[in-house]
Amino acid sequence: MTLKEFINNTEPLKKLVQKYDQRCHVFNNKNRGHTEQVQMLLIKILKTYFDIQEGKVAETLKPNPLMRKIPKDINPDTPxxxxxxxxxxxxxxxxxxxxxxxxxxxxxxxxxxxxxxxxxxxxxxxxxxxxxxxxxxxxxxxxxxxxxxxxxxxxxxxxxxxxxxxxxxxxxxxxxxxxxxxxxxxxxxxxxxxxxxxxxxxxxxxxxxxxxxxxxxxxxxxxxxxxxxxxxxxxxxxxxxxxxxxxxxxxxxxxxxxxxxxxxxxxxxxxxxxSNQMFEDARRFRQEEEEQRERGRGEKTTRGD
The missing domain is CATH 3.40.50.300 (P-loop containing nucleotide triphosphate hydrolases)
Structure with a gap:
């Protein structure tokens, strides 16, 4: 089963994940050589950080020199x-x-x-x-x-x-x-x-x-x-x-x-x-691949292979 299916099968766990805006991740600590699971966690942490920074009210948001704003005179729809x-x-x-x-x-x-x-x-x-x-x-x-x-x-x-x-x-x-x-x-x-x-x-x-x-x-x-x-x-x-x-x-x-x-x-x-959207698409694709691999490992364990 996927991580999502595992969460949805348990109502208290489902509510807990909802409390954290659906932010969750899964680790297989027996496979320490599998670096992609670490990369996925880091991407989720990074995404959360920037979402929080962008979501804060402007008056309370401290200026971040590494977050350069888009110039006002540039139309985002301009080629x-x-x-x-x-x-x-x-x-x-x-x-x-x-x-x-x-x-x-x-x-x-x-x-x-x-x-x-x-x-x-x-x-x-x-x-x-x-x-x-x-x-x-x-x-x-x-x-x-x-x-x-x-x-x-x-x-x-x-x-x-x-x-x-x-x-x-x-x-x-x-x-x-x-x-x-x-x-x-x-x-x-x-x-x-x-x-x-x-x-x-x-x-x-x-x-x-x-x-x-x-x-x-x-x-x-x-x-x-x-x-x-x-x-x-x-x-x-x-x-x-x-x-x-x-x-x-x-x-x-x-x-x-x-x-x-x-x-x-x-x-x-x-x-x-x-674009940032391409970055998010890549992150989502890697997450789907990870879930498929977890599902495959679970099926293999169930068959006793």
Whole structure:
């Protein structure tokens, strides 16, 4: 039986769950390797937190610098392709120069960036500037596989980027250095991003290679073509990729070219952006999958298999 069926079978339990606005979750502590049940709990906690924040009366709600309001002059029904603003989320491991790339995009030193293999960013931060006549906002996120943060806290913080860039980011920029050895570890990153944000997220994603100064005469296209793992990563994002040289901060062509690729991606997606609704749909889909798996395990136990 599903969790919902289990609750509805017991009237006192049903009333208890109703008292908490239907917020409930189920754990199988015998299967500690099953991380999705933890991810689902974190998503529910995150959703509840932001619902509460948005539901408070304005006079009593304390300002939250991470919850940027939608500009009043933007009509939510206006096609996003006609707007001059662009909202970007940066994703990647430690050492991929995420913060430096954010500074390069904005043309200003907005994010703290140092040469280090360890993480500088431990929570999401956002900054914005006018770039080539348009308003551009960038959200920097903690790095995947950060050993200084608990996995659950890390995943929750990365997921929070969607709410910070609300009503939703136009582009997720998944970053890798051109000189990185691409192992199965790196290949897991798109799957992790899909797990957090749903399958739709890769339609709004672009691979960005950093350390472009290390290409040494080889084009990034040649690099992708010669490496099957790199090629697979790029294909998962619709063949979209770009390269940055963060040491050439005066090279605005590389930024304008990235923005043009984002514009093209938006047009290919019908003029829309990744939305909070897509995030909720992904959460609901994962919950349904979890309930189906629980039902299957229950049936298997009943048969005595």
């Amino acid at each position: 996003v392709s006609s707007l001059s603003s662009r909202r970007i989320v940066l994703l990647g491991k430690s050492g991929v120069e995420k913060s430096a790339a954010g500074n390069t995009i904005l043309g200003q030193r907005k994010f703290r960036s140092v040469m280090s293999t360890s993480s500088v960013t431990c929570e999401c931060s956002d900054a914005h500037a006018t770039v080539s006549g348009r308003s551009v906002s960038v959200v920097d996120t903690p790095p995947f596989f950060d050993t200084h943060m608990k996995h659950e806290k890390l995943m929750m913080e990365i997921m929070r980027s969607v709410y910070i860039s609300r009503p939703g980011p136009h582009a997720f920029i998944i970053m890798f250095p051109v000189n990185m050895r691409f192992t199965e570890h790196e290949q897991q990153i798109p799957q992790m991003i899909e797990m957090l944000f749903g399958e739709e997220v890769l339609k709004y994603s672009i691979i960005l290679f950093t350390h472009g100064d290390l290409l040494e005469g080889v084009s990034v296209e040649e690099l992708v073509e010669k490496n099957c793992r790199l090629r697979d990563l790029v294909q998962q994002c619709g063949g979209r990729f770009h390269v940055f040289n963060n040491r050439d901060v005066n090279n605005r062509d590389q930024v304008n070219d990235l923005l043009k690729k984002i514009d093209t991606m938006i047009e290919q997606n019908g003029g829309g952006h990744y």
